[in-house]
Amino acid sequence: MDNEQLTHETRSFVAHQFDDLEQQKEAGTLGMWAFLATEILFFGGMFMAYFVYRFSYPQVFAAASQYMDVALGGVNTGVLLVSSLTMALAVHAAQEGKRKQIILFLIITMVFGTVFLVIKGVEYHHKFVEHLVPGFDFHYEGAEPGKSEIYFILYFIMTGFHALHLIIGIGVLTVIAVMTARGRFTKEYYTPVEISGLYWHFIDIVWIFLYPLLYLIHVHK
Amino acid sequence: MTGHTISRNRYFLIFAALIVLLVLTISMAYVDLGPFNIIIALTIAIIKAVLVILYFMHVRYSSRVTWVFVSAGFFWLLIMFTLTMSDIVTRFSF
Amino acid sequence: MSTSGSENHTNYLNDGYGVKSWLLTTDHKRIAILYMISITLFFMIGGFFALVIRLTLLSPNGTLVSADTYNKMFTMHGVTMIFFFLIPSIPAVLGNFLVPMMIGARDLAFPKLNLLSWYIYVLGGIFTLSAMVLGGVDTGWTFYTPLSSGYSHTNVVPTVIGVFIVGFSSILTGLNFIVTIHKMRAPGLTWFRLPLFIWAHYATSVIQVLGTPVIAVTLALVGFERITGVGIFDPNIGGDPILFQHLFWFYSHPAVYIMVLPSMGIVSEVVTCFSQRKLFGYRQMAFASMAIAVFGFLVWGHHMFVSGQSVYAGMAFSALSFLVAIPSAVKVFNWTATLYKGTIRFNTPMLYAFGFIGLFTIGGLTGIVLATLPVDVHVHDTYFVIAHFHYIMVGGAVMGYMAGLHFWWPKITGKLYPEGLAKFSALTLFVGFNLTFFPQFILGYLGMPRRYHIYPPEFQVLNVLSTAGASILGLGYIIPFFYFMWSLRKGKVAGNNPWNAKGLEWLTPSPPPTFNFDKTPVVTEEAYAYPEEDLAGG
Numbered sequence: 001m002d003n004e005q006l007t008h009e010t011r012s013f014v015a016h017q018f019d020d021l022e023q024q025k026e027a028g029t030l031g032m033w034a035f036l037a038t039e040i041l042f043f044g045g046m047f048m049a050y051f052v053y054r055f056s057y058p059q060v061f062a063a064a065s066q067y068m069d070v071a072l073g074g075v076n077t078g079v080l081l082v083s084s085l086t087m088a089l090a091v092h093a094a095q096e097g098k099r100k101q102i103i104l105f106l107i108i109t110m111v112f113g114t115v116f117l118v119i120k121g122v123e124y125h126h127k128f129v130e131h132l133v134p135g136f137d138f139h140y141e142g143a144e145p146g147k148s149e150i151y152f153i154l155y156f157i158m159t160g161f162h163a164l165h166l167i168i169g170i171g172v173l174t175v176i177a178v179m180t181a182r183g184r185f186t187k188e189y190y191t192p193v194e195i196s197g198l199y200w201h202f203i204d205i206v207w208i209f210l211y212p213l214l215y216l217i218h219v220h221k
Numbered sequence: 222m223t224g225h226t227i228s229r230n231r232y233f234l235i236f237a238a239l240i241v242l243l244v245l246t247i248s249m250a251y252v253d254l255g256p257f258n259i260i261i262a263l264t265i266a267i268i269k270a271v272l273v274i275l276y277f278m279h280v281r282y283s284s285r286v287t288w289v290f291v292s293a294g295f296f297w298l299l300i301m302f303t304l305t306m307s308d309i310v311t312r313f314s315f
Numbered sequence: 316m317s318t319s320g321s322e323n324h325t326n327y328l329n330d331g332y333g334v335k336s337w338l339l340t341t342d343h344k345r346i347a348i349l350y351m352i353s354i355t356l357f358f359m360i361g362g363f364f365a366l367v368i369r370l371t372l373l374s375p376n377g378t379l380v381s382a383d384t385y386n387k388m389f390t391m392h393g394v395t396m397i398f399f400f401l402i403p404s405i406p407a408v409l410g411n412f413l414v415p416m417m418i419g420a421r422d423l424a425f426p427k428l429n430l431l432s433w434y435i436y437v438l439g440g441i442f443t444l445s446a447m448v449l450g451g452v453d454t455g456w457t458f459y460t461p462l463s464s465g466y467s468h469t470n471v472v473p474t475v476i477g478v479f480i481v482g483f484s485s486i487l488t489g490l491n492f493i494v495t496i497h498k499m500r501a502p503g504l505t506w507f508r509l510p511l512f513i514w515a516h517y518a519t520s521v522i523q524v525l526g527t528p529v530i531a532v533t534l535a536l537v538g539f540e541r542i543t544g545v546g547i548f549d550p551n552i553g554g555d556p557i558l559f560q561h562l563f564w565f566y567s568h569p570a571v572y573i574m575v576l577p578s579m580g581i582v583s584e585v586v587t588c589f590s591q592r593k594l595f596g597y598r599q600m601a602f603a604s605m606a607i608a609v610f611g612f613l614v615w616g617h618h619m620f621v622s623g624q625s626v627y628a629g630m631a632f633s634a635l636s637f638l639v640a641i642p643s644a645v646k647v648f649n650w651t652a653t654l655y656k657g658t659i660r661f662n663t664p665m666l667y668a669f670g671f672i673g674l675f676t677i678g679g680l681t682g683i684v685l686a687t688l689p690v691d692v693h694v695h696d697t698y699f700v701i702a703h704f705h706y707i708m709v710g711g712a713v714m715g716y717m718a719g720l721h722f723w724w725p726k727i728t729g730k731l732y733p734e735g736l737a738k739f740s741a742l743t744l745f746v747g748f749n750l751t752f753f754p755q756f757i758l759g760y761l762g763m764p765r766r767y768h769i770y771p772p773e774f775q776v777l778n779v780l781s782t783a784g785a786s787i788l789g790l791g792y793i794i795p796f797f798y799f800m801w802s803l804r805k806g807k808v809a810g811n812n813p814w815n816a817k818g819l820e821w822l823t824p825s826p827p828p829t830f831n832f833d834k835t836p837v838v839t840e841e842a843y844a845y846p847e848e849d850l851a852g853g
């Protein structure tokens with residue numbers, strides 16, 4: 001729209017294959033959404049497996065999920081939600097071209113991401129001590145240890161892939177923060193901040209489903 | 222597309238809603254509702270996801286193409302779930 | 316941008332020499348060439364395994380290789396041909412080269428990502444190749460559990476890692492195309508003015524982006540199960556191996572459309588050009604491509620009729636499979652209708668396009684036969700299935716690739732290939748192909764199972780015929796290899812538009828300049844606007 005008032009400085013942001021900044025921004029955003037569609041199906045394969053086994057072995061899943069730490073999982077959900085908020089605020093700051101604020105909010109986001117990972121690590125450690133890690137001297141007291149093992153495999157694989165995404169997310173935000181500090185973004189052009197935000201929120205959404213499905217199967221009683 | 226900015230307060234509001242829903246999902250899990258537990262849990266999760274998508278991810282203010290892409294991802298997921306479950310659910314019934 | 320202009324004939328080929336200028340290029344045309352070389356290499360490797368298979372089957376008691384080696388041969392043949400040749404073939408080579416040119420763009424939306432996808436492809440290739448060199452794999456390209464996750468004693472892990480990795484190169488290519496087609500079309504180039512090659516690639520990309528992640532995660536689970544010894548597909552602890560098949564085929568049936576849709580796009584380009592006619596039913600063709608991409612995801616259970624899947628699901632999948640035949644049939648009808656009353660020129664690309672239409676029809680119809688649940692119980696896992704999918708993948712998809720290679724070779728290299736020899740080898744290919752695979756329909760129908768290295772003696776005649784055909788087929792691939800190489804040095808200069816074809820890619824010099832067009836073209840007409848009035852007179 002406001003092509004005419006592109007400053008010389010802004011022009012230099014445009015990669016050679018694009019006609020103008022608008023096209024470049026839209027391409028970047030759309031590319032991230034296409035990637036997230038891929039991600040949905042990537043996690044979808046694991047959720048599929050989850051639903052198949054939860055449907056086939058409801059009692060086993062209910063019993064095995066008793067070993068989850070509902071409180072830690074709940075805290076972690078809150079932690080990720082906060083990080084999503086601060087991520088959104090970072091993008092908001094980018095829209096207003098407030099460089100310092102962007103960096104500040106990115107750092108807070110990464111800190112909360114790290115807190116999540118630490119808590120996750122504590123949980124993993126508990127499972128390890130309790131011999132509930134499949135493949136590592138797995139020993140389950142309750143009924144149907146085999147089928148319960150499937151529950152724990154799913155738990156570790158799904159949360160593991162989620163954690164991996166989070167680690168990558170922290171890496172990405174680090175790069176974005178450095179780029180921000182070097183003045184690579186302006187009010188007119190901050191697409192990289194925005195689309196790494198999309199990625200971060202996606203990770204949050206995955207966890208929004210993982211928490212009730214893995215932790216909250218059978219806490220009543 | 223660049224144009225629309227959401228006010229900061231809106232973000233805090235959404236965040237508050239998400240936290241409320243989180244508390245709700247935990248407390249509902251402590252009530253035994255039989256098969257409805259999972260339905261409620263999933264419904265709340267879907268609402269939370271939709272809030273994140275619409276507001277934190279700005280889809281509410283994005284172009285039609287973005288809507289299509291987001292929907293496509295979930296639609297394909299639905300295809301996978303439905304057809305696979307059609308096997309699992311009927312496999313051992315005669 | 317491209318002020319380098321064409322007066323001094325700067326083009327993408329002479330714009331920098333040196334290895335570095337190729338390995339670090341972000342030019343979609345150069346990346347296309349990198350892909351072309353790599354997939355040709357894998358085609359040769361896959362071809363070698365095929366040779367061993369066919370030679371073994373010359374005699375009923377399988378004297379050439381042992382049963383174990385035979386298992387490895389057909390596995391590695393399938394893995395190379397499907398994941399490392401056919402899936403990347405048209406999209407990564409011709410699509411890469413042509414998508415930006417056909418829509419009047421300087422490059423794809425994400426040139427660096429494009430280069431990255433090639434490196435990912437190479438990395439995946441290295442894993443899979445090393446699995447082969449270290450002793451091979453024997454699970455079949457389908458990696459069914461629990462054979463792959465537990466019982467096989469071969470290099471499953473590096474192979475599935477390789478396939479996992481190469482999947483991401485496919486995803487990135489698809490993602491790049493989707494964004495490019497959405498955002499980088501030249502002024503005036505509306506969706507319904509796009510060449511069908513572009514529609515076909517759009518549809519293909521949708522499948523790549525939405526299907527590939529599922530096989531990636533599934534193979535990751537298999538690899539994980541194999542490494543740790545525990546996994547969710549393990550029947551010993553209550554796991555469900557059929558779940559693996561669901562996840563596998565959720566991708567792998569749509570994947571067959573990744574292979575064939577781009578070929579369909581090529582056929583639309585070639586048929587219109589060499590009959591100088593508008594395409595009959597353009598919009599239907601565009602919608603048919605998209606319909607195939609969607610319906611393709613609804614039918615995967617037809618691979619699992621006898622797996623232990625619920626018969627109710629089987630019935631649903633059988634019925635849904637018939638649905639996907641409709642858009643495919645629409646395409647065949649419309650190509651035929653396009654030819655009607657056209658002035659047809661029988662150049663090599665056209666011969667291949669004819670080959671595609673005929674052989675794809677046979678392959679598609681036998682697909683319907685197989686998708687009929689009760690019939691499949693009889694012919695499942697026989698040579699009938701082998702013949703079916705080779706009719707589609709080799710008779711269809713590879714023929715389409717050959718058509719495209721010949722059609723755009725002058726554009727890519729600036730040189731003409733020798734027409735006479737090319738026609739001869741197209742015919743050779745066609746004859747060799749049918750001789751190889753038609754007997755397999757009969758063999759399968761009579762009950763010869765696939766994946767065995769021995770068979771009852773009464774099947775020998777047909778097997779010998781098939782092997783004889785395969786050697787003719789092989790010749791049909793070798794001849795083009797040599798005349799293409801020859802044409803690089805000695806071929807006649809092609810000029811911008813040797814076929815008198817429509818489409819933006821023909822407006823620019825051959826080989827194209829680095830940024831494709833000196834000036835962004837403006838489109839004012841629909842695709843395939845061939846001047847039909849001239850012929851309508853008679």
Ligand code: HEM
Pocket residue numbers: 457571572574575617618636637639640643678679681682683685686687691694695696700703704707708
């Ligand atoms: C369009 C391109 C197509 C390609 C590239 C293709 C490819 C293949 C391949 C590779 C297989 C064998 C898989 C294996 O077991 O290793 C196969 C089997 C099968 N195809 Fe196709 N196919 C195509 C179209 C169709 C269509 C249109 C239908 C039916 C509507 C169909 C129905 C089947 C069925 C039912 C089987 C399983 C047969 C069995 O294992 O018993 N195919 N196809």
Ligand SMILES: [Cu+2]
Pocket residue numbers: 567568571614615617618
């Ligand atoms: Cu199929």
